[in-house]
Amino acid sequence: MSTLADNLNTLAARIQRAAEAAGRAPASVKLLAVSKTKPASAVRELYAAGARDVGENYLQEALGKQAELTDLALTWHFIGPIQSNKTRAIAENFDWVHSVDRLKIAQRLSEQRPTDCEPLNICLQVNVSGEASKSGCSPDELPALVAAVQALPNVKLRGLMAIPEPTDDRAEQEQAFARLRLLLEQVDPNLDTLSMGMSHDLEAAIAQGATWVRIGTALFGARDYGAV
Template identity: 60%
Template sequence: MGSIADNMGVVTRRIQKATMAANRPADSVRLLAVSKRKPPEDLRAAAAAGQKAFGENYLQEAVEKMDALADLPDLEWHFIGPIQSNKTRDIAARFDWVHSVDRLKIARRLSDQRPDSLPPLNICLQVNVDNEDTKSGVALADIPALADAVLELPGLNLRGLMAIPDPDQPEASLRQSFRALADMLGRLRQAHPDAKGLDTLSMGMSGDLEIAIAEGATLVRVGTALFGARENPQQT
């Protein structure tokens, strides 16, 4: 692979091309650099190339990077991994976004533990859009009730939905999965027209970002195409 700066350029052009092909505004899709298992210097290189938003899966690793990059105050930190109850306090205090809220208990803890000195925590509800037994997330049918409850929590700003569809399914099925997520966000907007958020579809990764953008993604999570393969991708 090329340098991280070169990779940033390639991915940015892919996003721009896909956005144009979908007849969407040029600034309607954001890039989230998925930096788990990558050293702080890689994130620093991406930041030097203009990247501000970084997604991390593991709390302790993320905190170490935050401390190492504290001289870059404009970075935006997104937690995108499974959430354990004993980790919510630090997640609530250190992150700007959480994409992986999949139960009300976790949402309540994040709300209660969000420091008063910080703005409400931006969150997405994680949807198990393909009903996979091995995936975290809420069934589509259960999203409206969970969203209703989360919108009442003062420490949170419900921004939208996140999903990780099976990347190995046929393209037609993948499109259907992305479309189902977009349709559900539309339903939530109709049900809650006064909600301040509900503007985010976090879906699409290195291999399928064009399809996700065509189906309405507003934020794509890209790691491998930016930073290269991880040495231990199966480690959790």
């Protein structure tokens, strides 16, 4: 068994333990394999081990991998910052976008989504820690943004995403994730997605209701940014 398959099995066990500890069904938490800086061959190997959802931060890197992996039934998620000049390619080539942080981007994704595709699943990114360096709308901006995005025709608002300020303190991790969960309940309890939690804090995220955990390092190992 390959290292990637081993890592995938280890993560599945972590997710199962965390879900059970939170009184949740393990199947309610999905793993998003974040393959930035990793080659298409690694994604292919992970697919063979059972992964089906792939998250990408960099558009050009993602498009190259997609071109190499057209024979695989993968679901592609864009999770990085979005520039206006990249929205058309994202709308045309992804199934999910987790990192929408302003109405202009959502409008462009809706306008540029091909008419023969299903509506684009999107999450709104919220800056729950108030970091100046982080993308995301503020919690105060969220209700109006939710209402505006839900009125768009070719996108489907699924929920919220956050990348809290890193900390090793479990209580602080849970507090940040709890803020996102409470915001979801306040703006629309019918939304079904909380995209939160990464390799170092997935247990805290699952305890607070994560439905997607975005995992890179624990699956693929350290990233090689020179390869991007």
